[in-house]
Amino acid sequence: MTAYLEFKGVEKAFSGKAVLKGMNLAVTKGEVMFIIGTSGVGKSVTIKHLIGLLRIDAGEIWFDGQRVDKLPERKLAALRKRIGMVFQSSTLFDSMTLAENVALPLRKHQRLGWDASLDQARVRLAQVYMAEYADRYPAELSDGMRKRAAIARTLALEPDVVLFDEPTTGLDPVSARRIDRLIRELADKLGVTAIVVSHDPPSIFGIADRVAFLYRGVVHVVATPAELRASSDPIVQQFIRGQSSGPMETPGF
Amino acid sequence: MKALRAARDLWIVYVSTIAGVLRRGGARGELVRQLHAIGNKSVLFIVVTLGFIGMVMAYEACSQLSRITGDYSQIGGQFIRLIVSDFGPTLTALMLATRVGAGIAAEIGSMKVTEQIDALRMSGVQPIDYLIVPRFIASVIMTLLLSVIGGLVMFGAGGLTAEHSFGVNPEIFYDFTQVRPRHLILMCIKALAYGAAIPIVAGFCGLRARGSSEGVGWATTAAVIGGSFAVIVLDFIISAAALFVTGGDL
Numbered sequence: 001m002t003a004y005l006e007f008k009g010v011e012k013a014f015s016g017k018a019v020l021k022g023m024n025l026a027v028t029k030g031e032v033m034f035i036i037g038t039s040g041v042g043k044s045v046t047i048k049h050l051i052g053l054l055r056i057d058a059g060e061i062w063f064d065g066q067r068v069d070k071l072p073e074r075k076l077a078a079l080r081k082r083i084g085m086v087f088q089s090s091t092l093f094d095s096m097t098l099a100e101n102v103a104l105p106l107r108k109h110q111r112l113g114w115d116a117s118l119d120q121a122r123v124r125l126a127q128v129y130m131a132e133y134a135d136r137y138p139a140e141l142s143d144g145m146r147k148r149a150a151i152a153r154t155l156a157l158e159p160d161v162v163l164f165d166e167p168t169t170g171l172d173p174v175s176a177r178r179i180d181r182l183i184r185e186l187a188d189k190l191g192v193t194a195i196v197v198s199h200d201p202p203s204i205f206g207i208a209d210r211v212a213f214l215y216r217g218v219v220h221v222v223a224t225p226a227e228l229r230a231s232s233d234p235i236v237q238q239f240i241r242g243q244s245s246g247p248m249e250t251p252g253f
Numbered sequence: 254m255k256a257l258r259a260a261r262d263l264w265i266v267y268v269s270t271i272a273g274v275l276r277r278g279g280a281r282g283e284l285v286r287q288l289h290a291i292g293n294k295s296v297l298f299i300v301v302t303l304g305f306i307g308m309v310m311a312y313e314a315c316s317q318l319s320r321i322t323g324d325y326s327q328i329g330g331q332f333i334r335l336i337v338s339d340f341g342p343t344l345t346a347l348m349l350a351t352r353v354g355a356g357i358a359a360e361i362g363s364m365k366v367t368e369q370i371d372a373l374r375m376s377g378v379q380p381i382d383y384l385i386v387p388r389f390i391a392s393v394i395m396t397l398l399l400s401v402i403g404g405l406v407m408f409g410a411g412g413l414t415a416e417h418s419f420g421v422n423p424e425i426f427y428d429f430t431q432v433r434p435r436h437l438i439l440m441c442i443k444a445l446a447y448g449a450a451i452p453i454v455a456g457f458c459g460l461r462a463r464g465s466s467e468g469v470g471w472a473t474t475a476a477v478i479g480g481s482f483a484v485i486v487l488d489f490i491i492s493a494a495a496l497f498v499t500g501g502d503l
Binding site for chain 1: 367368369371372373374376377378486
């Protein structure tokens with residue numbers, strides 16, 4: 001199967017400290033790929049490179065047959081229409097209602113008028129069961145509701161790929177599973193490719209097609225959830241079992 | 254190297270802001286909001302602080318004169334000349350660098366560390382257009398207006414102090430004849446320059462915030478120090494240039 005999205009030998013360092021050290025990963029169209037690993041290993045950094053929020057130091061990133069890591073900022077707008085991102089902390093704009101938040105990318109990317117964008121925004125909010133909260137401000141809502149509204153904002157542009165940065169972190173189990181279901185439905189019903197950064201085992205083993213385990217700056221293993229469970233690799237086993245002692249190096253501990 | 258990179262980034266923010274102003278990048282509603290936040294909400298602060306400074310300066314000046322000549326006939330004229338050409342815009346800008354600069358840096362800095370700036374970019378919005386351009390325009394307009402208000406309050410408060418503490422006749426003190434058009438031009442140039450510098454420095458500091466609340470705190474402190482420093486340096490440069498242009502006849 002040909003890769004829809006591909007990282008080739010990607011390297012990235014911050015203040016001289018190498019985070020990614022020649023990372024390779026290929027994602028096929030329509031799959032739900034989870035990127036897992038310990039905190040600080042470079043999972044969020046990896047996905048931010050895809051949309052030019054961070055720049056790689058070396059290597060290549062390809063999307064749908066086009067190299068995207070060298071694109072200048074002005075050309076990234078087109079890419080960001082096709083690849084959306086749901087950030088870890090929802091990142092809704094406090095001074096706007098949910099409808100206005102969702103309408104913003106429609107106005108900017110699709111040049112829709114104010115009223116048309118708000119109408120579209122309400123439709124998108126309804127898709128994540130948030131229609132009745134369209135005129136509320138983010139501060140008035142729970143974390144789970146804000147997360148769903150952030151997903152609606154990302155889906156407003158009908159992206160081909162959605163990047164989720166720890167979408168279930170900080171949510172109660174019920175809300176977390178609803179977010180999982182939403183991600184799965186995106187892939188199954190709309191054919192959206194999803195890359196999910198997570199270390200939430202129920203999500204990983206519940207909805208992932210494949211899992212990339214990031215360790216020491218490279219992809220240590222790529223496997224299906226079942227293969228991962230059955231893996232004899234002691235590092236993988238330590239991670240998925242959440243054991244405090246074992247062969248895994250965890251900086252800071 | 255870090256200082257050079259910072260200077261380059263500050264220059265990029267400045268050029269991008271000017272480009273944003275020229276292509277009308279900022280949202281009109283946001284501009285109105287910022288005019289209110291930077292201007293209206295600073296009026297009381299500026300009036301009170303410059304009023305007190307005016308009283309202290311007039312008192313000190315009268316006190317010194319009373320020991321030397323006791324002739325107060327020139328004090329009002331010289332005082333307003335000094336206020337118009339320097340103290341009015343400079344002290345107003347120093348006050349705004351603390352109140353407005355800190356606010357801009359804290360707001361943009363917290364948006365940076367919570368990834369809202371990245372979310373703006375993902376929404377097709379240029380962060381400088383959306384966040385700095387409206388604040389820049391509002392700051393330029395309001396620094397000029399507040400400089401005029403602050404200067405008048407400073408002069409008025411100084412005159413009251415001179416009258417009540419030293420018996421200076423208000424008709425003698427409130428003498429505007431010493432103010433020449435070149436002083437008014439100098440005031441406008443300084444106010445516009447300060448009004449431009451404060452949001453640029455504060456926005457730049459906010460955009461450089463890293464990490465979490467500590468990063469926002471750093472950005473806020475840096476914005477106040479950087480903004481105040483910029484005002485002082487600009488005051489020196491503009492005053493020196495004015496002296497040069499007028500051949501010392503200022």
